[in-house]
């Protein structure tokens with residue numbers, strides 16, 4: 402709360418000090434007014450972006466988990482895919498946005514695709530790494546007890562990789578709102594990203610900042626919820642965190 | 643070579659040695675820290691080791707209680723004890739009796755993270771005892787227990803393992819004197835046998851012969 406107050410103060414001080422006109426840098430008060438005045442536009446846009454973020458994150462996480470499981474089950478596949486996963490995270494997927502709209506049209510689909518694209522890889526990589534890094538003591542138990550490969554994956558590697566999976570999911574939750582907003586920067590889309598773009602085009606800088614604030618709030622809320630949920634899940638399963 | 647044991651050497655660790663594990667015999671293995679006791683156990687269990695072993699190992703299906711308990715933090719105490727059955731896709735027997743025997747009745751639902759070191763060790767022991775294997779390898783199985791529990795649980799383990807080949811690694815001469823039908827000391831030069839007291843194991847901790855053997859063993863370990 403103190404940090405927030407300080408940020409607002411600095412912001413206002415910056416506006417006064419630079420003397421920039423409101424269409425370049427609106428003050429917090431003006432942005433607050435825009436938030437209230439445009440709530441009729443902001444609310445549905447927030448719902449759309451929030452939905453894209455959540456659904457995309459769920460799909461991306463699901464895809465990441467499925468991919469990691471397949472890579473762990475078929476080590477050859479794993480060896481082939483592991484470097485691809487790393488490379489895929491250094492490709493600016495945002496550059497794919499126009500292609501996604503070309504393929505998937507406008508609306509929810511390209512947005513979801515964008516969120517899935519930037520969230521599945523960190524989840525898959527974290528879980529796969531976690532499953533491969535099984536402590537020796539566990540591998541020994543499995544061998545001496547005569548466990549099948551499948552049982553090792555299912556009963557030892559997967560549950561043991563929960564902390565790593567949680568790190569991957571935390572990262573994915575950070576990226577997901579970004580993916581949704583960038584997906585909305587394409588023409589014809591709706592949501593907070595599209596609203597920002599339009600506001601910018603019409604020099605309604607205060608509305609653009611208002612939308613940006615909502616995006617930030619959405620992202621922080623999502624991270625808080627995901628972190629809390631993961632922490633509880635880890636603790637219930639006896640992991641330190 | 644007998645039907646279970648090993649013969650050979652691990653250059654850099656220990657010289658040529660021969661270890662026999664006869665049926666129904668409890669062998670206690672002592673020796674300085676780092677001399678290779680756990681390595682011997684791992685060889686007998688068919689697990690990878692940090693050394694090259696030159697020789698041959700006669701293996702039987704084994705149950706192993708490693709020096710590190712290896713409890714799975716996300717499984718309850720009861721589920722940890724029945725892990726073997728779970729990993730083999732078998733139906734697990736009810737672990738309640740076994741847990742009660744190691745003094746952990748009522749701990750079934752607890753997670754390992756909430757246990758003391760000695761309690762964890764007893765769960766690991768119960769997990770090993772739950773395995774029905776002809777060869778049982780115990781690496782310092784009672785090291786975290788208090789004096790009374792050492793006596794009680796040592797005796798209990800031998801009762802439950804009667805008729806099997808048992809190899810116990812221990813740093814405690816008293817334990818070796820009480821529990822060993824065969825007592826061996828591992829050194830860099832090889833395996834040295836030490837005469838075991840008379841009488842069936844587990845022996846009384848305060849029997850004269852046991853105390854004498856304990857003192858003699860201590861002498862040898864300090865020599």
Ligand SMILES: Nc1ncnc2c1ncn2[C@@H]1O[C@H](COP(=O)(O)OP(=O)(O)OP(=O)(O)O)[C@@H](O)[C@H]1O
Nearest residue numbers: 655674675676677678679680681682691692693709
């Ligand atoms: N995985 C490994 N890789 C390389 N060296 C190893 C490995 N494991 C053990 N060693 C070395 O092999 C030697 C024997 O180790 P081992 O664990 O068998 O000793 P130990 O007799 O069981 O000792 P302690 O009584 O302390 O448990 C030690 O010097 C150790 O450093």
Ligand SMILES: [Mg+2]
Nearest residue numbers: 679680709781
């Ligand atoms: Mg050892």
